[in-house]
Amino acid sequence: MVDQALLMQTAAALRHAQRILIITGAGLSADSGLPTYRGVGGLYNGMTDDGLPIEMALSGPMLRRDPALCWKYVAQLATACLGGQPNEAHYAIAQLQRLKPECWVLTQNVDGYHRAAGSPPERLIEIHGRIAPLFCQSCAAQDPELSVHLQRPLPPLCRTCGGILRPSVVLFEEMLPELALQTLHDEMAKGFDAVLSIGTTASFPYIHEPVLRTRICGGFTAEINPVATDHSAQMDAFFRARAVHVMSQLVSHI
The missing domain is CATH 3.30.1600 (SIR2/SIRT2 'Small Domain')
Structure with missing residues (x-):
């Protein structure tokens, strides 16, 4: 059961935010069968x-x-x-991007499901690349x-x-894609009003740095994860849940 008070608090923060970053990891695609x-x-x-x-x-x-x-x-x-194919949470994220023209997605996933769900490629940073095309x-x-x-x-x-x-x-022992990394740095330099981390332990520096920067600058930070991570206690809102159980409800209030 999703905490409704926490849901409304997070929805209000995202509604008032102009620049939003959604960070996604493997947990997001778990409900797609991956x-x-x-x-x-x-x-x-x-x-x-x-x-x-x-x-x-x-x-x-x-x-x-x-x-x-x-x-x-x-x-x-x-x-x-x-x-597999995109799940309800992927589509909810794409809907949020339609509602918020300065909402970006930073994903570690290589499955291409964000694109398939309708996230605009120009506001999608696939930091580990994608499986196709070859x-x-x-x-x-x-x-x-x-x-x-x-x-x-x-x-x-x-x-x-x-x-x-x-x-x-990006295979092991390979560099991150230069263009994706530059885009991330450019957008971080502009700052974010809110960051939502979904289904990731945020263990890589380039993944948790946007969260830390936003928190230091007074922005809103939230996490959706079935288990707590090293960053959960510092978040303004933490949903101990799967993304499919939260995202559609959350976006419906924005």
Whole structure:
């Protein structure tokens, strides 16, 4: 049961806020059937079938050294993403962005569900990239047919030059996408009136920094998570709940 007083307090804060940041993590997509991720993918805990830590198997160096092995785990992640669809909370977030033209989404998720739900790409920061489309590491050609390639021997090959394709996700030991990082820094420099963190432990500095900055500047901060995180006690509002149980109600009051 959602705390109605807390819901109304949060709705009022978002209603009066001009610049809003919504931070989303794997917990948001859990109700779409995706496992909660650890790192790039949380289909994994510890060692892989090949006896390697997932951080090694699903890494940039492994993609270069043994593309077939790396793609074995990329394919598991891709299959999970393609097997689900946006849930009610994704659509509620997109609705909030329609209501608030300066509402941004910063997501760690690579499933592409925010785009599918209608979040405007120009106000969406996919800080870990997204699973599709694929692109060629040799000639940079794009390939939109991820699902087709998953039915074929891996790694997938470019139809233009025969090079090895890869998804636009940030693998372990790779840098964050420069444009996404710059956009985040630019928007943080402008400041936010309110930040809503959903389904993430906010363990990365670039994820919890907007929360800390907003709190220091007197803005409103809220969190939706089934379990408390290191940041929950400092939030103005904490909903111990799943996003699908809160977001639609919340947006209906804005």
